[in-house]
Amino acid sequence: xxxxxxxxxxxxxxxxxxxxxxxxxxxxxxxxxxxxxxxxxxxxxxxxxxxxxxxxxxxxxxxxxxxxxxxxxxxxxxxxxxxxxxxxxxxxxxxxxxxxxxxxxxxxxxxxxxxxxxxxxxxxxxxxxxxxxxxxxxxxxxxxxxxxxxxxxxxxxxxxxxxxxxxxxxxxxxxxxxxxxxxxxxxxxxxxxxxxxxxxxxxxxxxxxxxxxxxxxxxxxxxxxxxxxxxxxxxxxxxxxxxxxxxxxxxxxxxxxxxxxxxxxxxxxxxxxxxxxxxxxxxxxxxxxxxxxxxxxxxxxxxxxxxxxxxxxxxxxxxxxxxxxxxxxxxxxxxxxxxxxxxxxxxxxxxxxxxxxxxxxxxxxxxxxxxxxxxxxxxxxxxxxxxxxx
Numbered sequence: 167x168x169x170x171x172x173x174x175x176x177x178x179x180x181x182x183x184x185x186x187x188x189x190x191x192x193x194x195x196x197x198x199x200x201x202x203x204x205x206x207x208x209x210x211x212x213x214x215x216x217x218x219x220x221x222x223x224x225x226x227x228x229x230x231x232x233x234x235x236x237x238x239x240x241x242x243x244x245x246x247x248x249x250x251x252x253x254x255x256x257x258x259x260x261x262x263x264x265x266x267x268x269x270x271x272x273x274x275x276x277x278x279x280x281x282x283x284x285x286x287x288x289x290x291x292x293x294x295x296x297x298x299x300x301x302x303x304x305x306x307x308x309x310x311x312x313x314x315x316x317x318x319x320x321x322x323x324x325x326x327x328x329x330x331x332x333x334x335x336x337x338x339x340x341x342x343x344x345x346x347x348x349x350x351x352x353x354x355x356x357x358x359x360x361x362x363x364x365x366x367x368x369x370x371x372x373x374x375x376x377x378x379x380x381x382x383x384x385x386x387x388x389x390x391x392x393x394x395x396x397x398x399x400x401x402x403x404x405x406x407x408x409x410x411x412x413x414x415x416x417x418x419x420x421x422x423x424x425x426x427x428x429x430x431x432x433x434x435x436x437x438x439x440x441x442x443x444x445x446x447x448x449x450x451x452x453x454x455x456x457x458x459x460x461x462x463x464x465x466x467x468x469x470x471x472x473x474x475x476x477x478x479x480x481x482x483x484x485x486x487x488x489x490x491x492x493x494x495x496x497x498x499x500x501x502x503x504x505x506x507x508x509x510x511x512x513x514x515x516x517x518x519x520x521x522x523x524x525x526x527x528x529x530x531x532x533x534x535x536x537x538x539x540x541x542x543x544x545x546x547x548x549x550x551x552x553x554x555x556x
Contacts, residue, residue, distance in 0.1 A: 180429025221443025361389025406433025
């Protein structure tokens with residue numbers, strides 16, 4: 167069956183997390199997941215099958231972290247990819263599930279540029295007969311145009327999904343806006359689908375996408391694969407507390423976004439995918455009705471930003487910096503904001519512990535003046551006060 171026709175006729179349900187699921191198995195918490203293709207193949211095969219039994223119609227090869235090994239251990243990477251493809255094929259054969267070659271982000275400041283790392287992996291996967299690819303959890307699009315062009319040249323029928331990882335503010339770890347990255351990736355002729363995965367839970371990814379104008383997709387498929395929730399540390403283990411029921415309730419909102427690919431990332435298990443499968447099979451509310459609800463909510467709660475509107479119109483903006491108080495008495499600070507607003511200030515910038523002296527939190531003050539006075543705030547955040555040492 168053709169992957170593009172499958173997505174055209176309905177939502178393609180992916181699997182969930184491989185790494186966190188494998189680490190939860192007895193005695194596997196300290197093991198490197200990708201090496202399990204060689205050392206514990208029965209575990210990887212069983213995980214693939216568990217996701218397929220839960221309803222997944224597409225699974226990813228257990229190769230996410232191969233990008234970090236490729237330039238230094240090329241022979242090992244070749245063996246890992248070969249075994250990963252074999253295990254995925256064995257698991258998928260009875261059901262006919264699609265197999266996606268999983269490519270993780272190239273290492274920061276690696277010895278080889280991302281384009282070289284991605285294309286080298288593409289060659290290895292193509293040799294194994296795979297034609298579906300997912301480049302996921304990306305902090306930037308560096309190397310992606312080269313990968314898309316290379317795949318189209320080597321295998322014109324190849325399907326490429328590009329997925330970025332953003333935090334709750336819609337920004338990647340490299341400080342890039344997810345919206346811009348999605349737009350650029352969707353514009354590439356060799357890319358078939360774009361989306362978001364990892365770093366954020368389903369609630370925040372849904373809100374991030376709801377706030378976007380998705381017209382830039384221009385026919386490309388939208389993919390959504392959030393974490394189960396957010397991690398907590400119990401003893402020496404990292405666990406995700408997002409329940410399958412919560413995951414399902416949040417993912418229902420993705421139907422209004424007309425997402426063509428749904429799945430899960432860190433913390434998701436076959437139970438999460440089973441709930442998602444049940445949602446897709448039993449949904450009684452159409453996407454058009456959900457879209458109408460989303461539009462109605464936006465109309466009732468328009469997100470007006472005077473500062474943004476003034477900047478977009480090309481007008482001059484006046485921003486004034488006001489230091490926060492040294493204690494919790496913010497009355498003088500608020501009075502100062504009111505005076506500045508009346509004098510014509512468009513925005514108030516709030517220093518974060520100026521000259522290294524502890525003061526009232528800039529982000530909380532920003533929320534307060536925005537809510538109570540109606541002034542657009544620009545809070546500062548200093549790295550020195552927001553690290554492990556602090």
